[in-house]
Amino acid sequence: MPALQGRRGPEDLDRTATPLPRLPGHRKHPLTPLAHRPSKRGDLHDRPRATHHHPCRCGGPPRKVTTITPDFTPADRRAVLDRAARLRQLPETDRDAIRIAQDPHFSRWLEQVTATGGCAHPVHLSGATTTVDGTTGEIIRQYDTRDEPGERLLVRCRNRRATVCAPCSRLHAGDTFHLVRAGLIGGKNVPTTVRNRPRLFVTLTAPSFGPVHRIGERCRPRRSGGTCEHGRSLGCGTGHTANDPLVGQPLCPDCYDYTGHVLWHAHASKLWDRFVIDVRRRLASSAGLVQSRFAHHARLSFARVAEYQKRAAVHVHAVVRLDGPDGPTDEPPPWGTADRLTAAVHASAGRVLVRTPYSRAVGELHLRWGAQLDVRPLYADGDGPSDDAVAAYVAKYVTKGASETGAGADHKVTTWNDINAVPVSGHVRTLMRTCWRLGGLPEYAPLHLRTWTHTLGYRGHILTKSRAYSTTYAALRAERAHHVGHTDTPEAITDAHWRYVGSGHTLGAALIAAGIAEDLAECRRLSADARQRGGGPR
Incomplete structure (x- = not known):
């Protein structure tokens, strides 16, 4: 090749020109198998060399450039392209899973996903933690996410809703079961004597905001018939099953009190607080005590869960227990009986009610509990509902989200148009x-x-409990961590720095995590079957 004449200035160089693409077989092409890429210095000397004359960019004489010809046959190239x-x-999804x-760190990533139980939306954390002996200053444990795949650690999302994350929902239901059960029969640092205390299983409902379709052979039979002011029938003679979409829908949407329904939800937590306060006052009055002195003689402990009915109204299930003034470790006074409670x-x-703030558009509403009230005493001799059945009943409703019951959405809505996009019934959409x-x-x-539009105005927690009822979720998580081998060293000082870097899975990672969750669920089922047959591990 003849030498270039003259010198070329910067304006003659096209520095933005796109470089020629590297074809498969080039040592730096991503599709070139690793076996055909030089990995050791000795391999470079064993390869055939070719010398080319390359023009110098500065305009001088051409210089010799020695390249290495890769040992890559046309058949190999066709295989890579195929x-x-x-x-x-x-x-x-499949490409991402492959x-x-x-990935070289796939095994460690798989360990992290398995440790989260196949969580559907894990939280990604980045940081480090160091535990040192407070006396000697010796480093006991040290952990840094820089050694992890992607330099991040996956932890559970801890979402209670089964529709959002089934593995974390199952774990939350198990914790709720043990939390409620410990307050009924003892355990988890609660004395077993609580089983002999006055205990009730109470169900409080919302009032009626208008007639709705209900389950039964005949929904709402009316001998005289009749219609409302909007021309709709006041009765329904059709038999509805549990899966009938009409169940819970109002007979006349124009007659239904949607405003009262929403405002009752917004004040339901306050109504419960006033109910508990009034129960204490009624107990004190019946025992001849000054109401302000009740705390010196007894203590009312409870755990309650909120559940959406078919009509999209919240009602409350609660376990109520009467203790002494010091809580579960103290016996109640002689006058504290189940009948009096x-x-x-x-x-x-x-008796209790809550008044809403006055509004020129709505007025002032007086909110009360509904007429349907169920109070069942719990006895230690097994008469009535069993303790385990009550705990399982409460735990079942903790994991139900608003979308699963058809009463709202699991995620917040931020605009009016978001309401139109939520897959709910017309009754719930109007709410x-x-x-x-x-x-x-x-x-x-x-x-x-x-x-709180996504929960139809209900602003309270699904599960709440009094401080002295039983253990806490944090204590149950700490006990579970200790069970799997995480021990606390006395007089140890831990210095931790964590940073949130993301959440969730990619498409392929979600597919693998779902498979892990299914495998773990199947293992639990097989283990439970083996225990029932008496041949499995306990």
Whole structure:
């Protein structure tokens, strides 16, 4: 090649020109098998060399450039191209799963996902923790996410809703079962003597906001018939099954009190607080005590869970227990009996009320509990509902989200158009729209109704308990960590620095995590079957 004449300036160089693409077989091409890439210095000297005359960019004489010819045959190149073509034909989820499985750190990533139980939306953390002996200063444990795949650690999302994350929901239900059960029969640092205390299983319902379709051979039979002011029938003679979409829907949406329904949800937690306070006062009055001195003689402990009915109204299941003034370790006074506690619950349920803030558009509403009240004493001799059945009943409703019961959504809505996109019935959608409209009134601003539109205005926790009822979720998690081998060293000092870097899975990772969750669930089922047959590990 003749030498270039003259010198070339910067303006003559096209520095933005796109470089020639590297074809498969080039030592730096991503599709070139690792076996054909030089990995050791000795391999470079064993390869055939070719010398080319390359023009110097500075305009001088051409210089010699020695390149290494890769040992890559046309058949190998066709095989790589065929493999790439086959990968492109796969769905994106499968391609991502193959990419993860071929990663050198796949085994460690798999250990992390398995440790989370196959969590569907794990939280990604980055940071380090160091535990040192407080006396000697010796480093006991040290951990850094820089040694992990992607320099991050996966932890559970701890979502209670089964529709969002089934593995974490199952774990939360198990913790709830043991939390409620410990308050009924003891255990988890609660004395077993609580089983002999006055205990009730109480169900409080919302009032009626209008007639709705219900399950039965005949929904709402009316001998005289009749219609409402909107021309709709006041009765329904059709038999509805549990899966009938009409169950829970109002007979006349125009007659239904959607405003009262939403505002009752917004004040349900306050109504429960006043109910508990009034039960204490009724007990004190029945025992001849000054109401303000009740805490010196007895203590009312409870655990309650909220559940959405078919009509999308919340009702409350609660376990109520009467203890001495020091809680579960103290016996109740002689006058503290189950009959007296039952009478106090009945009286308070029909007496307490909450007044809503006055609004020119709505007025002032008086909110009360519904007429349907169920109070069942729990006895230690097995008469009535069993303790395990009550604990399992409460734990079952903790994992149900609003979307699973058809009463709202599991995620917040931020605009009016989001309400139209939620897959709910017309009755629930009207409740959500009513909640959004009421949230725009200044007198209801403290209720934050628009923030709680996805729960139809209900602002309380699904499960709440009094402080002295039993153990806590944090204590149960610490006990589980100790069971798997995480021990606390006395007089140790831990310095931890964590940072949130993301959450969730990619498509392929979600597929693998779902498979792990299914495998773990199947292992638990087989283990339970083996225990029932008496041949499995305990």
